[in-house]
Amino acid sequence: MINSVRGFKDIYGKEAKVWEKLEKRLRESFSLWGFEEVRLPILEKTELFQRSIGDTTDIVEKEMYTFLDKSNESVTMRPEGTASIIRFLNEHKLYGPDKILKFFYIGPMFRYERPQKGRLRQFNQAGVELLGDSTPYAEFEVLSLMDNFLESIGIKDRMLFLNNLGCPLCRQQYRKTLLEYLEQNHNLCEDCIRRKNTNPLRVLDCKSETCKETIKNSPKILDFICENCKNHMAKLEELLKMCKIQYQIDPYIVRGLDYYVKTVFEVHAKGLGSQSAILAGGRYDNLSKDLGGYDIPAVGWALGIERTVLLLPENFIEEEYLDIFFIYFNERAEKIILPPLNNLRKKGIKVSYDPSKGSLKSKMRKADKLKSRYVVILGDDEISNGVFILKNMNLGKQITLPLEKLENLEKEI
RNA sequence: GUGAGCGUAGCUCAGUAGGUUAGAGCACAAGGUUGUGGCCCUUGUGGUCGUGGGUUCGAGUCCCAUCGCUCACCCCA
Numbered sequence: 001m002i003n004s005v006r007g008f009k010d011i012y013g014k015e016a017k018v019w020e021k022l023e024k025r026l027r028e029s030f031s032l033w034g035f036e037e038v039r040l041p042i043l044e045k046t047e048l049f050q051r052s053i054g055d056t057t058d059i060v061e062k063e064m065y066t067f068l069d070k071s072n073e074s075v076t077m078r079p080e081g082t083a084s085i086i087r088f089l090n091e092h093k094l095y096g097p098d099k100i101l102k103f104f105y106i107g108p109m110f111r112y113e114r115p116q117k118g119r120l121r122q123f124n125q126a127g128v129e130l131l132g133d134s135t136p137y138a139e140f141e142v143l144s145l146m147d148n149f150l151e152s153i154g155i156k157d158r159m160l161f162l163n164n165l166g167c168p169l170c171r172q173q174y175r176k177t178l179l180e181y182l183e184q185n186h187n188l189c190e191d192c193i194r195r196k197n198t199n200p201l202r203v204l205d206c207k208s209e210t211c212k213e214t215i216k217n218s219p220k221i222l223d224f225i226c227e228n229c230k231n232h233m234a235k236l237e238e239l240l241k242m243c244k245i246q247y248q249i250d251p252y253i254v255r256g257l258d259y260y261v262k263t264v265f266e267v268h269a270k271g272l273g274s275q276s277a278i279l280a281g282g283r284y285d286n287l288s289k290d291l292g293g294y295d296i297p298a299v300g301w302a303l304g305i306e307r308t309v310l311l312l313p314e315n316f317i318e319e320e321y322l323d324i325f326f327i328y329f330n331e332r333a334e335k336i337i338l339p340p341l342n343n344l345r346k347k348g349i350k351v352s353y354d355p356s357k358g359s360l361k362s363k364m365r366k367a368d369k370l371k372s373r374y375v376v377i378l379g380d381d382e383i384s385n386g387v388f389i390l391k392n393m394n395l396g397k398q399i400t401l402p403l404e405k406l407e408n409l410e411k412e413i
Numbered sequence: 414g415u416g417a418g419c420g421u422a423g424c425u426c427a428g429u430a431g432g433u434u435a436g437a438g439c440a441c442a443a444g445g446u447u448g449u450g451g452c453c454c455u456u457g458u459g460g461u462c463g464u465g466g467g468u469u470c471g472a473g474u475c476c477c478a479u480c481g482c483u484c485a486c487c488c489c490a
Contacts (some may be wrong), residue, residue, distance in 0.1 A: 003481080058488050060415080080490085109490080114414080116484060125490060191487075207486085256489060266490095277490060304490030327449090360448045368450040379448060393450070 007113070007121025017317050018309055022153065023106060026126050026303075029149040035104040035128050040084040042108065046074040052083035052287055054258030056198045063111040070099035076111040080257070082284065083125045083291075083302055101131040102141075106305075118275035118307045127281075129300035134285065138299040139263050140243075146267065146279060146301060147245045154313040157270040158278070160395065161250040164233045164262055165201070166225040168286070172260075174224035175200055187214050198307030202352050204252045219250045229262055236263065254260060259284040263299065269311050278311065279303040323413065325367035326353035327360065327377045337378055340406040349410050367393065376406075 004010065012021060030037070053060050065077040078084055085103055090097060106126040113119060128145065130138045145158065150158055150257055179200050182188065188196065189208040194205060204215055210335050225233070240247055247265075255264045264282035272278070280303025289295040324344070328337050337353065344351050354366055360377070368373045376391040382400075390412060391398035405412060 006481085063488075111489075113488070114486095115482090116486095119489075123490070127490090275489075276486065280490060302490055307490060329448095338465080359443090361450080364448095364450040366450085372450095375450080377449075381448080389449090391449075396450090398449085 004251075005121070007197065009120060009122070013318070015309070017320075017325060018312060019305070021317050022305065022309065022312070024125075025153055026104075026106060026149065029145060029152070030104040030128065033128075035102040035130075035145075035146045038085065038088060038103045038105050040078070040081065040088060040105055040107070042077055042110075043075050044078055044084055044087065046076040046290075048083050048087055049079060051291055052086065052257075052259055053080065057058040057258060058258055059111060059256065063113055065110045065112060073296035079109055079111045081105050081107075081125060082129060082257075082259070082287070085127075085129045085131075085248055085300070086288045086291055086293065086298075089296070090288065090291070095132065095296055098132070100133050102128070103131070104128045116275070117273040118304070118310060120306060123330070124305035125302040126305060127300060127302035129298060131288075131296050131298045132297060133299070136232050138261075138297070139236050139283065140239040141246060142281070142299055143240065143265070144243060148278075150267070153308075154316065155278075155308070155311050157268060158267055159269075160238075160245070160265060160267050161253055162247050162263070162265045163253040164222060164225055164229055165254070165260060165264055165282075166221060166229050167261055170224055170226040170229055171221075171257070173223070174219070174221050177219050177224065179201075181218050182214075183212050187211070199258075201254045205254045215252065222249070222251055232262055255280065255282060259287040259290075261285050263363055265301070269307075271311055272307055275307060277304070278307045291380045295354040319371065321350075322352055322367075322370045322372040322407055323349045324351045324374045324376055324409065325363075325370060325372035326351065326376045327363045327367065328353070329360075329380070332380075333378045333383060336383070336403065336406070337376075340409065343407070344409060347410055376409070 011133050027037075046064070049064065050060055055061075059079050064079055066074060067076075067409045069075050085105070089101070089103075094101060104127065106124070108122050108124050110122055112121060115121060123363070128142055130142055131143075147160070166174060179196065182192075182196050182200060182203060187210045188203070189206065189211050192203045192206050192208070192211050195206075201221075203211065204218070206212070206215070222233075237247075250266075253264050253266055255266075260282040262285070265280065266277045267279040268276040270276070279301055281299070283297070283299045285297040287298065326337050326341055328334060334355070341351055341353060352370060354363055358366075360379075364375065373387075373393055375393060376389045377391065377398075382388050386403050387400045388403060388406065389398050389400055390409075402410065
């Protein structure tokens with residue numbers, strides 16, 4: 001027996017129906033907010049992710065599916081979508097002055113991590129990217145979309161956490177101050193002693209108890225950001241309040257991808273165990289330029305599909321049912337039944353039948369299991385009399401109709 | 414990469430201080446007025462107890478190894 005690869009899952013049955021509906025609802029919301037789909041490749045050049053996500057991040061350092069293809073080029077199965085969007089935008093020269101672009105994507109991402117609840121090695125994300133708008137209205141657009149969507153699919157126990165990391169200018173000042181503070185303090189865990197030098201801001205979202213204590217009294221980024229960043233944040237908060245979008249300021253949200261500036265945010269939900277973030281994102285104004293492309297401001301987020309599915313209410317999809325189940329017992333009846341049955345399907349009526357041997361009782365049981373609303377019975381007695389039986393399964397009542405009525409049976413139900 | 418827990422029928426699990434033919438519920442199939450479903454009843458199909466060693470007269474039960482799953486840390490959606 002060969003089993004699936006660790007962290008890779010089959011999705012089928014009821015779960016596949018849930019996914020189908022969730023994707024449909026996502027597309028509806030994306031379209032309402034004016035976002036267009038991009039179907040991006042799964043494989044990209046490794047360099048794209050090294051340069052965008054950041055060389056020293058965990059994702060790039062130890063979680064990527066990277067390999068050499070047959071022409072010895074290093075390629076990587078995408079661990080996220082944003083880098084690809086930027087590559088796509090520049091490759092097709094889609095940007096122009098004062099142009100605002102809105103893209104969304106849905107699809108699988110790959111990270112080599114130990115699987116646990118809400119975390120797989122192949123997982124799916126739905127993401128939006130709004131390009132060309134440096135004002136807080138960009139954040140407002142993607143966050144109002146987020147809020148409306150999550151509300152509409154019934155995810156109630158959630159909270160939007162918001163922070164501002166400052167622009168490259170003011171962050172530099174904060175980074176310096178924070179580093180000085182951390183140097184004085186010796187209560188850091190091993191990881192944070194290392195992080196201190198590579199990316200001191202990451203210390204802020206360390207979960208170890210001793211670090212938390214240290215962080216509590218650390219200088220706060222929001223006290224250091226420049227006028228420009230402050231105004232940006234204030235305007236965004238004003239817009240969110242205007243539309244009653246709930247949020248909390250959390251000065252410890254840092255994000256593990258290096259490309260973020262100014263606004264960063266995460267949506268957390270109850271019921272996921274320790275992987276409580278279902279959606280996260282922020283502003284990345286310098287990413288495109290840093291990759292050698294347009295100088296274009298950008299905001300985006302990504303939603304974890306698997307995590308969202310775990311949170312959906314039980315009644316998210318309605319029960320499947322069948323319109324008519326046909327019961328017959330021999331080839332003589334089959335000749336009468338199959339042509340009109342085939343026509344009913346062409347008319348969009350959901351029908352089924354069972355050509356195998358079996359008693360009327362067993363076929364009735366089958367009809368019941370398939371949740372058929374009606375059953376047609378055509379036995380030898382009926383054929384002799386030129387009629388068939390139509391039974392309403394919910395009412396338990398049946399009527400006898402002439403065989404001609406099989407042609408337009410949809411009128412009888 | 415680190416730690417903990419768990420692997421018994423398709424699914425959820427029970428299996429007492431190691432003892433003879435390994436159980437239940439659900440699901441599946443057939444039957445219960447030889448032409449009528451759901452509820453109920455009866456019967457049946459289905460497991461080399463993850464795998465490989467070891468201890469023992471005897472192992473699903475104890476020990477070791479191995480594989481797999483789960484949760485947590487880390488990190489992240």
